[in-house]
Structures are given as structure tokens and as C-alpha cells.
Amino acid sequence: MSSQRERAMKPTDLRGILRYVPMFRDHVFVIAVDGSIVSHENFANIVTDIAVLRSLSIKVVLVHGIGQQLVGLAGEHNIVLSDVQGEGPINATTMSLAREASALVSQSVLENLSQAGLRCAITNAVRSTKIGRLKGVDHLYAGKVEKVDAAILKSMLSQDILPLVTPIVCDREGQSLRVNSDHLAMELASALGASKLIYLTPFSGLQVNGIVQLNLPEDDLKRLLADKSAKLDPRIRSKAVQAAKALDNDVPRAHILDGRVFGCLLTEIFDKVGLGTMVHANDYDRIRQAKKKDAQALYNLAKHGAKTDALVARTRQQIEQSFADFYVYEIDDSIIGCATLHPYPGGKSMELGAVYVQPFYHGRGVGSKLVEFAKRRAKQLGAKKLIALTTQTQGFFQSACNFVPGALTDLPAERRKALKESGRNSQVLSFSLSRLSDSLR
Template sequence: MSTETRTSSSTDGESPIKPTDLRGILKYVPMFRGQTFIISVDGSVVAHEGFRNLLMDLAVFRSLNIRVVLVHGVGQQIRSLGEKRGVPILDAYGSGPTNEEVLQLAIESSGDVSTRILSQFTELGVSCAIPNAIRATERGIIRGEDFLFTGKVEKVDAPVLEDLLSAGITPLVSPVAANRSGQILRVNSDAIAAEIAAELKASKLIFLTSHPGLPVNGQSLLNVPAEDLRRTMADNPSAIPAELLSKVESSLSALAKGTPRAHILDGRIFGALLTEVFDKVGLGTMIHSNEYDQIRPARPSDLHSLYNLIRNAASSDAVRERSFESIQESLSDFFLYEIDGSLVACAALIPYPKENVAEVGSVFVQPFYQGRGVGLKMIHYAEREAFAKGFDKLFALSTQTFSFFREVCHFSEATLEDLPQARQEILLHSGRRSKILMKDLKSSGTPS
């Protein structure tokens, strides 16, 4: 399982990186230009004093030609109105039954919030529109309980939304929608956002909440594969906070229909949205499909990034220093660990066919991802590749991570004479005094 946890989270109201760091942002512009993000913002975030800052972040997206659909909730607004008017609220979020009194509160709250967002977008110079692009249908009677005026999405009018986005207009979608007969229904905003993400083939579905990401069993997650989260939902749904269940269900639904990434983060933190999107670590929790992280062969387009990674590693003597030309010449030996398009780790599988052995070298994991199992995955990959190519043994030379190879990867210490003659000479001339570790692939087999 490749779930990653957060050791700490920011609670001081500011994101870990400055959203004005243009160098960090511009690096991602080619990756996201022209793509569609569905942003779902809770009513509690809309009510927060920093909401205008969030709209400014969305304005940044538009200026970078990232297409945005904004879906808003009204849960907190419904509760506030209900308290003022003495209307009991059993469910303010559109998942449980909605009676006529609560429906009227939802309609009024939706109008107020939509008007507020429209006004502030206009002030920021962002064109937006409120389309009737969602058609709802009644949820009906579930386990004997009539859900009355609670609805679910029946149809997303994708062409209408596409036309608006193509014209540079941000669609603003509220959590009330009409059915075929024109009856207004209360619909869960998380479910609306997920359906829109699937229909528009969005690259990201982002939930902005009043929670710092998604905790599972009390442990805040950095990222989690969708399959792992599905198993948790099936086996132990109580491990997930009740107030985030709707977002998890909607995330999984969107990913099952082709959306690659869903994010859950605290939208009240200044710069949180820009940090989540434009920083490789992010701020909240990302739920991803299986291709989110991968080990793959290096490509010519990776050459400069690979050289910089090895150069940084060599500066601390973690790996042997390599010239740009030597890396270029041996690029086909390298394989990379990539997370969401970012280079996280590298290694090379160097063949010595005369002796029928191979070396796994230039193994390095970016500091933030060390201790998260990435290095072990890289060694297992090298073992499988070496075994598949018919090599009898795999060896590694290490000055700093020999205990990792010995205790975690189950290599055994070897001697200089165990190395191919060519590699002996390189080691002797380097002066690095590396420890030699060897693994017999024929006897140990390969990791699954």
C-alpha cells in the first residue's frame, strides 16, 4: 500500500509555501494549461473571513488558462437561517430527507451565496455565470423513509458548461436544481461536483472544507490510492470522520469514472489551494487512481532533471558523481520513480553480461520521500528487471545506506573480488571506499 501520512499540518492560518512564489507556480503551468478543475467549496469556507482570498486564487487559475467550475455548498448557511427562524434542521447537507421548510432555506441560502460569489468575482475581473446545467431527480423512498425534496443528479448539461469554459467564463453551480417538471430539489454539492468532474473529464476534483485533509483512523493522510480507500469504506467506514464521508464517496465515484485525482483540504488557510496544486507535497490529502505513482524507464526529456537530482545527491556523497555526458550516454540504464508527474527517485541497472551480473547504482530518493518505502520499491524493481534479463546476481556499492541494503533488502556483504573486473577498477580509482553488497537472484527469487 502506497498511502502516505502527514507528520504535521499547518494550523497557523497560512500555507507552507508563499502563493506568490511565481517560480514554483510557473513550473506547473505547461502541465495544467487548458485542463479543467472542479472546485467544490463548503458553506463553512464561504462564510469564512478569508473567502475572498480563495476567489483570488481561482482568479490566478483563470489567468493561467486553467478552466474552473465552482460548486458551492450551503450547509452552514442553512443551519444559521434555521436557528434564526426556529426551523429544526436534521440534515443541512443534502444527503438526508429535506422537508419543505428546509428546502426554502436551501433556496434562499443558495441565492445569497451565489450572489455573493458573483459580486466578488466581478470585483476581481473574473467572468462567471450561473447556468441551469444540472437536472435533478428525487431520491425517493430509501429503506422506508421518504427523502421528500432531496434530489440527486440525473443529468449534467456538459455542452453548456463547455461553452462557458471555452468563452473564458467560470460556471458557478449551486446545490439546488430542478427536476424535469421544474420542481426545485436540494442536492448534495459533493455529488454534484463529482458528476460534473466525470462529465467534463476534469483532471482534478478539489473539495475545500474546514478540515485539514482526510484523517483515517485519526492519522492525517498525504495521499492514498483509491483502492485502499474503497477497502476502508467497505471494511471499516467508521475510520473516516462522518462529516467527510460524502466527500470520500464522491471522490471515489469520480475516480471510478475517470477523474485522475481528488483532493480534500482546508479552504480557510491562506494560499491553501495554490499550495495543493502547485507544490509537490501539497497541503491536504490527495486520493489518486493507480497510475498516480509509477516506476518507469528514463526518457530523453528527463535528462536535465535526472542530472540535477544526481548532482544534488552527489553533493552529500550519497551517490557517485556523474557528468551530464555520462548520464546521457547511459540514460537507458536509468529508471525513475514519479509521483504525479514529479521526479522523486532514481536508480540505474547497469549490466555486466560477461560475468552475468548487474549493478543497481545511483540510487537516490528525494529527502521528503525518504522513509516512505520508495527506496525499497526501486530496489525491488531492479531485482525484477535483473532477474527477467537472466542475471544471476545483483550488487550495490554504498557508503551511507549499506544497512538499508543489508537489513531491508536482504543483500549480503561481499568482497572486491566478487565484482566484475571493470567495476573493481572504477571503485579503486574513486577513493569512495564503498561497502560491497550482493544478492543471489537465483536462490532468493524476485519480490512480488
């Protein structure tokens, strides 16, 4: 394994790593590890990945499952379990074995974290309550999260202590209940305002018809979960259901990854394509009108665009004066793309400008989503025609966004004059907004 690590890392890579340093600084990631992954040989590598995240000032909360260990103990003692995943009724014998399994898994996690030099603590920051009777069936010792003490967890994180949360959680009276670890992780991510909820599983992700879904918008996931004919492994379904709840609770991303793969965490987080399934907020939810506080980020984007002459150079002051024209595309609280929408006198035509996407995100549909959004917004605002002036991206506007060549006469006289004076000799393109359906978001 160490030779694998040596191959994966060269000293010169450190320069490349620098750009990741500010990316998620001080963000909280909740990582839920299935019991089978804790006992997998790759777990030591996962802990090394967590140490890398910590070194980038990412705050990690760890939750572990116990399914595999519970089944193992039941086999050894010849006991029939009333439930494995903590979703069905938990009788006294199953509860007793679950406590044993949890102690074994926690110890194993602690050993690995200690070997990686990570400070950690098992905590009772979560309080449970009995699930009670569902459809007349008493779920006995099965619990669900009643309350998360976010203050304690944040205080631990601020002192560089990694909280480890087990799926045996005490209720108000101090009685232990078995809580499903997928649900536990979702509640933690929601309460802590985490940027990511990550499930490390023995599956290559969420599969639909045998194909792993790499990027899944929230609505598609919900449609999939409601589709009775979709065949999902119950263990994956449980994570998918919790991922959808996490997004409802404003966690921007949930990931379902194969924890058996070397480097799974870092690849998923920092690689452009990723490795497993990432569930994210619906695309249009990521585009919003710019606010004054975005001026610096917009200035930086415009500056990069102007370097290649793709965009008109704009000063910070110009951006501050026209920030209301800007729309931004946000990922994880960072602005990675923008576009402007400006009405021509009379409001029947609008100009789409400054369409720019950070090079790292090119080719992922961000540019076309910005243009699509601008078309719908322009139509909403009563415009009939959208005009784009381009010097280098005629192909993008025509092939990907269905614009057609326009004429200088499409522009109002003042705009024509300004264009002439700029010497940019831009191509005029236009899109008739009557071609859009009326289904506005």
C-alpha cells in the first residue's frame, strides 16, 4: 500500500495542492463510514485522506455504522437478529450485540485515527428518542435523533478535535438506543450546517439500470426514490433517502462513495469528475442575482476573462455600479461563473454579456446553464429577443445555445456607437425568446 501512496504523490504536486487550500477552509464535512468499510484494508488510507482534509482546515465529524460486525457477532453466538441496519424493531438481544459491535468498531476507528496522529473524542453530543410504534409494531430499542448539541461539536472542532459519533445513542434518561448511522449522519450534517455529507459504502455509488450516477440533481434523486420500479439496494436506498433529506435541510452536497477505493475521499472532493455519486441542489438553484458583496469575486472573474480578450475589461468600480446586471453561478459558496443581462431602451430586447466560467469548471454545462437561465429571466422580464455580442465564442452561442447570427441593426443606436468605438468588432448573435416554453422556474 505504501508504494501505492508513493506513486500517488510527488513533491511537485504540493504546488498543485496549494489551490485547494482555501477551497473548503473551515467548512464542516460529516463523513459516515459503513461498518464493513471500517474493517476493510482501505480504511487506513481513508484515515490518511481525513488527515489531509484536516491539514486543509476542513472540520471533519465521523460517524460509523456496525452492520457487518453485528452480523458477525450474531453468527458467532448463533443469535437471530431482529434487525441489522437500525431501521426495524431492535429486541433486547439485538441491542446487547449492537452495543458490543459498536464498541469494537469505535475502538478500531480510534486506533486508526491515533495512528494518523489525529486528535479525536467519542461524544454524547447527540440525544436519541425511541422510534416507538410504527403501524402497530413496537420498535423497542430502535431510536432516532431527538437533538444534536451543535455547540459542543463546534467547540471540539475549533480545538482541532475530531468528534466520533457512534450509532448507539443515549436518550434523555441515559438509555442506549440503536440509531441508523445514515440517519444519524444526516441529522449531524443538518445541525452543523455542513458543506458535505459523505457516505463511504461498499458500493460504487448510486446505480440506475446498472450505471453509476456521477451527478444527480436533488429533483432527479427524489423522482428516483418515488419510482416504485427502480431497483435500489436497501442499504443504498437508505443513504439516498437521507441524502435527499440533507439537501432539504440546506446541506448543499451529499456523496455516496465506494470506500474500498484508494483515495476515494480526495478524488471525490478535489477531482473534477469525482468517483461516486454526488447529489446536489437543482442547477437553477445555484444561479442567483449578484449582490454588492460579490463585486470582488466578479472583478476577479472579469479580470481573467479580459486577459484572453474574451471579455471586456471592467474596473472594480464599474462592476460595483452594475452589479445588479450580474447573475452568478455558485458552487460551495464560491462564484465560479457569471453573466450579465442588460435591457435595451424600451425593454423589448436585452443584451446577454460577460458569460464567463472559471476554466477549472469548463465543459460541465455551467456556461450553457447560465445562458439558459438568462433566456428565461429575460423572457420573465418581458423581453422578446436576447442579443449576445461575442468575439471568440460564436460556436458556443450558436451550437450549444441556439443563437443565430444577428445584425448591427438589432442594437440600439447608442450601443452600436459604443461597439464601434470599442474596436472589438464583435459578432452580433440573437435568440428569439418566443421559442422558449412558458414553464418558468
